[in-house]
Amino acid sequence: MKGYLGEFEELVLLTxxxxxxxxxxxxxxxxxxxKANRRITVGxxxxxxxxxxxKGLLSSTMGEATAVRGGRKKRYFQxxxxxxxxxxxxxxxxxxxxxxxxxxxxxx
Numbered sequence: 001m002k003g004y005l006g007e008f009e010e011l012v013l014l015t016x017x018x019x020x021x022x023x024x025x026x027x028x029x030x031x032x033x034x035k036a037n038r039r040i041t042v043g044x045x046x047x048x049x050x051x052x053x054x055k056g057l058l059s060s061t062m063g064e065a066t067a068v069r070g071g072r073k074k075r076y077f078q079x080x081x082x083x084x085x086x087x088x089x090x091x092x093x094x095x096x097x098x099x100x101x102x103x104x105x106x107x108x
Contacts, residue, residue, distance in 0.1 A: 005086055011036060012048050013057060013087055016077050024063070024074040025049075049077065057083035 016023040063074040
């Protein structure tokens with residue numbers, strides 16, 4: 001695996017993957033808060049996104065300016081090929097650990 005991936009980083013990547021073409025800051029924050037049932041600060045999300053970009057796991061593009069945002073552009077995020085590979089490795093590791101644990105939960 002290419003470097004360490006923290007739990008929150010994994011959740012952010014998975015949320016961006018889930019949102020697809022609509023993955024920008026506010027949408028990521030709202031979807032993650034809803035799915036994880038926990039409060040997310042803008043600062044923690046921003047620093048995590050920056051770190052994921054530095055790791056080469058995210059890329060971004062700027063959308064068009066909108067009147068709703070006072071003429072500001074939205075920054076949309078996409079997973080890189082490396083992110084997809086890292087997420088598959090993390091999932092395989094977690095699945096293996098769950099199967100090997102004394103809890104022995106079966107996958108349905």
